[in-house]
Amino acid sequence: MNGPDGGAEPAPAKINLALHVRGRRADGYHELETLFAFTRFGDRLEARQADGWSLSLTGPTAGAAGPLADNLVLRAARAFEAQAGGRRYALTLDKHIPVAAGLGGGSADAGATLRLLNRLAGEPLAEADLERIGAALGADVPACVRNRTAIGTGVGEALTDAAALTGMGVLLVNPRVAVPTGPVFKGWDGQDRGPLFSDWRQARNDLESPAIALQPVIADVLDWLRALPGVSLVRMSGSGATCFALFEGAAPEVAPPEGWWAVSTELL
Known part of the structure; x- marks a missing residue:
């Protein structure tokens, strides 16, 4: 319909x-x-x-x-x-x-x-x-x-x-903790660490540190993703708590630690 x-x-x-x-x-x-x-x-x-x-x-x-x-x-x-x-x-x-x-x-x-x-x-x-x-x-x-x-x-x-990244594999992982946006932004230290240039792989998420201060388990998620074979980039999304790992091919179907949420998908 x-x-x-x-x-x-x-x-x-x-x-x-x-x-x-x-x-x-x-x-x-x-x-x-x-x-x-x-x-x-x-x-x-x-x-x-x-x-x-x-x-x-x-x-x-x-x-x-x-x-x-x-x-x-x-x-x-x-x-x-x-x-x-x-x-x-x-x-x-x-x-x-x-x-x-x-x-x-x-x-x-x-x-x-x-x-x-x-x-x-x-x-x-x-x-x-x-x-x-x-x-x-x-x-x-x-x-x-x-x-x-x-x-x-x-x-x-x-x-x-921006240039499309269609088909790039991405694994999304959330430790099942909610992170309200307001407190994360409030926790930003106020330091301007520079602009976002064309090479986004060399960029950062400035909200990772304040989000981790609120929910330390986010650091565990990032470490777990970095240890996966074939991963090309690991970062937190937005104000958290979901983190992602990028792969040049398909994202693996892996079981996260007990209690975490995960989904393997791809970029549009």
Whole structure:
């Protein structure tokens, strides 16, 4: 089903291949330079025409997604309607992305909502318009609307397309601890360690240290990933706690230590 009466859209998980914090702004936000990439693993959104907006959640991480009224899917749907009108839908979100994990779960879902509703409405809005709507919902939402490898500056909302890394294997691992974004940024030491250049492999994630200070187990995840054969790069994504290992070929199917969450996937 993929017409005006309804359809479906993937919501790929976001990872930050690099994340440089350059400064703290007067408004309390931080100036960032980051490289966004997206994985084949993620959530999935379905829409079926209805008299009004509604949202139901399924999937293994649905229970941690918080109150439905605050969900970014409904907020994105109403923001789209305010800009472009159109039909209303009963929405079903199949949740697989862990919550508060540095994978942009809510932002990915909002991005998928805006793409899907725009398509069902006959593409009345350009991608740039959808990104502007998304920016009012969260700093990562514009990147998740674009849904392809991009450099983000500002608070992450100013985007420039980057070379695709399609097919590169990635192993995502989370020790099943939630790391709220605010405290991690608050723990940043304020030191500008330099810009993000074109060689992102030589870059860094400036939020790793403050995230580890809050949840020391993140350091254990990074060490475990570095010890895997064939790994080419290990880093934490976003504000954590999910870490990733990149592989030139397919990511291995490995069992993580007991209690940790892991998924083998690839970059889009």
